Amino acid sequence: MDQHKFILSESEMPKAWYNIAADLPFEMPPVLHPGTQQPITPDDLAPLFPMAIIEQEVSTERFIPIPEAVQEIYRIWRPSPLVRAYRLEKAIGTRSKIYFKNESVSPAGSHKPNTAVAQAYYNAKEGVKKLTTETGAGQWGSALALACNFFGLECLVFMVRVSFDGKPYRKSMIESWGARIFASPSKETACGREILARDPECSGSLGIAISEAVEVAVADEKTKYSLGSVLNHVMLHQTVIGEEAQQQMKLAGDYPDIVIGCVGGGSNFAGISFPFIKDKFAGKKLQAIAVEPTACPSLTKGLYAYDYGDTGKLTPLVAMYTLGHNFIPSRIHAGGLRYHGASPLVSRLVKEGFIEARSYQQTEVFQAAVTFARSEGIIPAPETAHAIRATIDEAKKADEEGVSKTILFNFSGHGHFDMSAYDAYFSKRLEDNHFSDTALQKNLAEIADLPKV
Secondary structure (H helix, E strand, O other): OOOOEEOOOHHHOOOEEEOHHHOOOOOOOOOEOOOOOOEOOHHHHOOOOOHHHHHHHHOOOOEEEOOHHHHHHHOOOOOOOEEEOHHHHHHHOOOOEEEEEEHHHOOOOEOOHHHHHHHHHHHHHOOOOEEEEEEOOOHHHHHHHHHHHHHOOEEEEEEEHHHHHHOHHHHHHHHHOOOEEEEEOOOOOHHHHHHHHHOOOOOOOHHHHHHHHHHHHHOOOOEEEOOOOOOHHHHHHHOHHHHHHHHHHHHOOOOOOEEEEEOOOOHHHHHHHHHHHHHHHOOOOOEEEEEEEOOOOHHHHOEEEEEEOOOOOOOOEEEEEEOOOOOOOOOOOOHHHOOOEOOHHHHHHHHOOOOEEEEEOHHHHHHHHHHHHHHHOOOEOHHHHHHHHHHHHHHHHHHHHOOOOEEEEEEOEEOOOOHHHHHHHHOOOOOOOOOOHHHHHHHHHOOOOOOOO
16 A cells, blocks of 8 residues: 555654755855845844744754644644655656645644744744734735734734735735734835835735835834745754654655755745755755746846845845845736845745756646646645746656656645635636846846945
8 A cells, every 4th residue: 555644753763954055165245234234143133023033033053842732732733744656757657756845734834933933933022012914915924924823922914915915815814813014115114105206006016015014023122023034043943843844754665856946035945954954964965946937037047146025125135146125026926035135044045056946937837836736735825836836847757767766846835725716727717927127127226335244
């Protein structure tokens, strides 16, 4: 009998997060203060983050213990299943083996609570009363609302307007856990009001929503800001995904030739891949593929440079692949991937050749999503479907080469709040979005005067 699921007991959950910074074979460029453009200090970050998070952001310790209070909440859904996708393999007629790590089993329906719970815990422990944040598709906003509910914190979410309008039930979910939510750009902040004055119909971006959330946080000493991707501590918290997957692959008697994840800021990709990239540093043969939308191709068309993490230039300057902080992507349905930059760690690993990057149009992504839904039964989020598209393509490529590969991808979230996008696909109203090189050059010109990497 074929075994479909490989499940760990709660006692086998990782007890520490893996910090890839300890094993990098290169130096990371320093993070710079947005005002002075000098290397940032912990005191500079204190208005935004609790000290425990700041320490994790700069840590080079290989393993950082997971607090018991965080583990206790993790146990609601962790360890998540590793699944052999037999039915998908049959549907596409491949001889390769496909596994997926199912992160959609969390209460919020995605991988995002892995860091939301940790961040809420550290903030509550240091006396913070409220967290502010941004969200694209709503997965991160949902996760932070859930985590703040568990630790008795207020939560304020700025959701990118195009997703706010298209995914109303994310708003309901966020409010169910007690958080407040506004469409961004909003009239709640000076940044939002300024943008709306210039463009009343602005569809929003993660960069704008970050600016609004940061503006509110720095105005109140009892309020901090929480980021759902990009930064080192977020990558760190997500490594429970890959750590569990390594144990589960051993249960399956297998090891991946290829590890795949979608990338907006980079957190779910880092979560599944970093523990395996550690093996790659040690000489293990491994292909890691980061997949993004053609409409927002930070890794595949962006410039590796210093840039702000937000449109309002309130956040530190980090070295990353960027499309420019003023870039506003097309209205694609994968709202969680509409970010102008990518994690500094993921970006540098791409630059150094440890990770490959690729992009897809949304119609081919939804075609893969439907293939997965009709074979494995789970409806993927549009973000997750990018990883599925690459997985199918890699399996077919292996077949053409006459070899069998073992492919592992991160099923980062379900698509139950994305049915309007599927409706557009089935009714042939879903369009591919063409990236503008002219707009790219205009946005990159605006960061030409920033410090060079």
